[in-house]
Amino acid sequence: MTRNMRLVLIGALVAGLLIVVAAFTMERLASGAASDSIAATDAASSAPAVDGGGDGAGDGAGGADGEAASPGDGGPKSEVLPPVEPEAGLPAPVEYHPLLAGDLPESAAREGGLVDGFPATIPVLDDSSITTSAVASDGVRVLVTLDATVEDSPQRVLDAYLVEFGLLGMQGTASPAVGGSKALEFVRGGDSIVVTVLPEDSGTRYTLSGTLTPAEG
Structure with missing residues:
Protein backbone atom coordinates (compact mmCIF):
# COMPACT_ATOMS: atom_id res chain seq x y z
CA MET A 1 0.00 0.00 0.00
CA THR A 2 1.51 3.25 -1.03
CA ARG A 3 1.83 6.21 1.31
CA ASN A 4 -0.85 8.19 -0.46
CA MET A 5 -3.37 5.42 -0.04
CA ARG A 6 -2.61 5.23 3.70
CA LEU A 7 -3.21 8.98 4.04
CA VAL A 8 -6.54 8.72 2.27
CA LEU A 9 -7.63 5.83 4.49
CA ILE A 10 -6.63 7.68 7.68
CA GLY A 11 -8.54 10.78 6.50
CA ALA A 12 -11.67 8.73 5.86
CA LEU A 13 -11.53 7.18 9.33
CA VAL A 14 -11.11 10.57 10.99
CA ALA A 15 -14.06 12.00 9.04
CA GLY A 16 -16.28 9.07 10.02
CA LEU A 17 -15.32 9.50 13.68
CA LEU A 18 -16.19 13.19 13.55
CA ILE A 19 -19.60 12.38 12.10
CA VAL A 20 -20.34 9.87 14.88
CA VAL A 21 -19.29 12.39 17.60
CA ALA A 22 -21.42 15.14 16.05
CA ALA A 23 -24.48 12.89 15.88
CA PHE A 24 -24.08 11.84 19.51
CA THR A 25 -23.75 15.47 20.62
CA MET A 26 -26.92 16.52 18.73
CA GLU A 27 -28.86 13.66 20.30
CA ARG A 28 -27.78 14.73 23.82
CA LEU A 29 -28.78 18.35 23.15
CA ALA A 30 -32.27 17.36 21.84
CA SER A 31 -32.84 15.10 24.84
CA GLY A 32 -31.91 17.91 27.28
CA ALA A 33 -34.29 20.43 25.61
CA ALA A 34 -37.19 17.98 25.82
CA SER A 35 -36.48 17.38 29.51
CA ASP A 36 -36.45 21.13 30.22
CA SER A 37 -39.80 21.61 28.39
CA ILE A 38 -41.45 18.81 30.41
CA ALA A 39 -40.13 20.29 33.66
CA ALA A 40 -41.47 23.76 32.81
CA THR A 41 -44.90 22.30 31.99
CA ASP A 42 -45.01 20.44 35.30
CA ALA A 43 -44.03 23.57 37.21
CA ALA A 44 -46.77 25.64 35.54
CA SER A 45 -49.46 23.05 36.26
CA SER A 46 -48.48 22.81 39.91
CA ALA A 47 -48.35 26.60 40.49
CA PRO A 48 -51.28 28.10 42.55
CA ALA A 49 -54.03 29.95 40.63
CA VAL A 50 -53.97 33.77 40.74
CA ASP A 51 -56.86 35.33 42.69
CA GLY A 52 -58.81 37.74 40.41
CA GLY A 53 -59.54 40.05 43.35
CA GLY A 54 -55.86 40.37 44.30
CA ASP A 55 -53.70 43.46 44.14
CA GLY A 56 -51.98 44.71 41.03
CA ALA A 57 -53.19 44.60 37.45
CA GLY A 58 -56.11 42.32 38.38
CA ASP A 59 -57.66 45.13 40.49
CA GLY A 60 -57.42 47.65 37.67
CA ALA A 61 -59.34 45.37 35.32
CA GLY A 62 -61.99 44.52 37.90
CA GLY A 63 -60.67 40.99 38.73
CA ALA A 64 -61.13 37.67 36.97
CA ASP A 65 -64.69 37.32 38.31
CA GLY A 66 -65.87 40.32 36.20
CA GLU A 67 -66.77 42.57 39.17
CA ALA A 68 -66.43 46.29 38.45
CA ALA A 69 -63.63 48.08 40.23
CA SER A 70 -64.70 50.40 43.01
CA PRO A 71 -63.74 54.11 42.89
CA GLY A 72 -61.25 53.49 45.73
CA ASP A 73 -59.39 50.91 43.59
CA GLY A 74 -58.74 53.43 40.83
CA GLY A 75 -61.71 52.37 38.65
CA PRO A 76 -64.09 54.79 36.82
CA LYS A 77 -66.01 57.07 39.17
CA SER A 78 -69.81 57.26 38.66
CA GLU A 79 -71.41 60.71 38.67
CA VAL A 80 -74.05 61.26 41.33
CA LEU A 81 -76.98 63.17 39.82
CA PRO A 82 -78.97 65.62 41.97
CA PRO A 83 -82.46 64.54 43.01
CA VAL A 84 -85.22 65.43 40.55
CA GLU A 85 -87.73 67.84 41.96
CA PRO A 86 -91.35 66.76 41.39
CA GLU A 87 -93.18 68.84 38.86
CA ALA A 88 -95.80 71.19 40.14
CA GLY A 89 -99.38 70.05 39.66
CA LEU A 90 -101.61 71.42 36.96
CA PRO A 91 -103.33 74.70 37.79
CA ALA A 92 -106.84 74.44 39.11
CA PRO A 93 -109.51 74.89 36.43
CA VAL A 94 -110.93 78.38 36.15
CA GLU A 95 -114.49 78.74 37.37
CA TYR A 96 -116.56 81.23 35.40
CA HIS A 97 -119.64 82.99 36.63
CA PRO A 98 -122.90 81.74 35.12
CA LEU A 99 -124.38 83.93 32.40
CA LEU A 100 -127.82 83.60 33.96
CA ALA A 101 -128.29 83.42 37.73
CA GLY A 102 -131.22 83.99 40.07
CA ASP A 103 -134.87 84.00 39.09
CA LEU A 104 -135.79 83.80 35.43
CA PRO A 105 -136.76 87.21 33.99
CA GLU A 106 -140.25 87.87 32.70
CA SER A 107 -140.66 87.99 28.95
Missing part, protein backbone atom coordinates in the same frame (compact mmCIF):
# COMPACT_ATOMS: atom_id res chain seq x y z
CA ALA A 108 -140.42 91.57 27.71
CA ALA A 109 -139.15 93.73 24.84
CA ARG A 110 -138.03 97.32 24.42
CA GLU A 111 -137.21 99.69 21.59
CA GLY A 112 -134.43 102.25 21.84
CA GLY A 113 -132.84 100.80 24.97
CA LEU A 114 -132.00 97.77 27.06
CA VAL A 115 -135.00 95.80 28.31
CA ASP A 116 -135.39 94.99 32.00
CA GLY A 117 -134.10 91.55 32.84
CA PHE A 118 -131.46 91.54 30.09
CA PRO A 119 -128.54 89.59 31.59
CA ALA A 120 -125.83 91.95 32.83
CA THR A 121 -123.19 89.30 32.01
CA ILE A 122 -123.77 89.82 28.28
CA PRO A 123 -121.70 92.85 27.28
CA VAL A 124 -123.02 95.66 25.10
CA LEU A 125 -120.31 97.62 23.27
CA ASP A 126 -119.66 101.17 24.41
CA ASP A 127 -121.21 103.97 22.33
CA SER A 128 -123.76 101.54 20.88
CA SER A 129 -127.12 102.79 19.76
CA ILE A 130 -129.63 100.09 20.75
CA THR A 131 -132.50 99.62 18.32
CA THR A 132 -134.36 96.81 20.09
CA SER A 133 -133.77 94.31 22.90
CA ALA A 134 -135.86 91.47 24.31
CA VAL A 135 -135.89 88.53 26.72
CA ALA A 136 -138.25 85.56 26.59
CA SER A 137 -138.50 82.72 29.12
CA ASP A 138 -140.19 79.35 28.76
CA GLY A 139 -139.53 78.35 32.38
CA VAL A 140 -136.45 76.33 31.46
CA ARG A 141 -134.37 78.57 29.21
CA VAL A 142 -134.14 82.25 28.42
CA LEU A 143 -133.87 83.66 24.91
CA VAL A 144 -132.16 87.04 24.56
CA THR A 145 -131.83 89.30 21.53
CA LEU A 146 -130.27 92.69 20.95
CA ASP A 147 -130.02 94.83 17.80
CA ALA A 148 -127.71 97.84 17.82
CA THR A 149 -125.38 99.99 15.72
CA VAL A 150 -121.91 101.33 16.47
CA GLU A 151 -119.46 103.54 14.60
CA ASP A 152 -116.84 100.89 14.09
CA SER A 153 -115.88 98.28 11.48
CA PRO A 154 -117.50 94.82 11.46
CA GLN A 155 -114.16 93.12 12.14
CA ARG A 156 -113.45 95.32 15.16
CA VAL A 157 -116.86 94.46 16.57
CA LEU A 158 -116.16 90.74 16.19
CA ASP A 159 -112.70 91.19 17.71
CA ALA A 160 -114.19 93.01 20.68
CA TYR A 161 -116.63 90.18 21.36
CA LEU A 162 -113.87 87.58 20.94
CA VAL A 163 -112.16 89.29 23.87
CA GLU A 164 -115.30 89.89 25.96
CA PHE A 165 -116.72 86.39 25.63
CA GLY A 166 -113.24 84.87 25.88
CA LEU A 167 -113.05 86.32 29.40
CA LEU A 168 -116.23 84.37 30.14
CA GLY A 169 -114.70 81.10 28.92
CA MET A 170 -116.47 81.12 25.57
CA GLN A 171 -114.51 80.52 22.37
CA GLY A 172 -115.81 81.87 19.08
CA THR A 173 -116.28 79.77 15.95
CA ALA A 174 -117.59 80.78 12.54
CA SER A 175 -121.36 80.57 12.14
CA PRO A 176 -123.43 80.61 8.93
CA ALA A 177 -124.41 84.12 7.79
CA VAL A 178 -126.21 85.61 4.77
CA GLY A 179 -126.48 88.89 2.90
CA GLY A 180 -122.87 90.00 3.27
CA SER A 181 -122.87 89.58 7.05
CA LYS A 182 -120.44 87.68 9.27
CA ALA A 183 -121.22 85.70 12.39
CA LEU A 184 -119.46 84.01 15.29
CA GLU A 185 -121.00 81.56 17.73
CA PHE A 186 -119.85 81.41 21.35
CA VAL A 187 -120.70 78.32 23.41
CA ARG A 188 -120.11 77.30 27.02
CA GLY A 189 -121.99 74.42 28.56
CA GLY A 190 -125.71 74.96 27.91
CA ASP A 191 -125.23 78.61 26.87
CA SER A 192 -124.92 79.76 23.27
CA ILE A 193 -124.70 83.28 21.82
CA VAL A 194 -124.38 84.25 18.14
CA VAL A 195 -122.92 87.64 17.19
CA THR A 196 -123.76 88.81 13.66
CA VAL A 197 -122.25 91.94 12.05
CA LEU A 198 -123.34 93.79 8.91
CA PRO A 199 -121.52 96.83 7.49
CA GLU A 200 -123.49 100.09 7.15
CA ASP A 201 -122.65 103.58 5.90
CA SER A 202 -122.27 104.93 9.43
CA GLY A 203 -120.51 101.91 10.89
CA THR A 204 -121.77 98.43 11.76
CA ARG A 205 -125.09 96.93 12.71
CA TYR A 206 -124.70 93.99 15.06
CA THR A 207 -127.10 91.60 16.69
CA LEU A 208 -126.82 89.28 19.67
CA SER A 209 -129.01 86.15 19.77
CA GLY A 210 -128.58 83.81 22.68
CA THR A 211 -130.05 80.83 24.53
CA LEU A 212 -129.15 80.71 28.20
CA THR A 213 -129.67 78.04 30.84
CA PRO A 214 -130.03 79.17 34.48
CA ALA A 215 -127.33 78.05 36.90
CA GLU A 216 -128.26 75.11 39.14
CA GLY A 217 -129.02 75.98 42.76
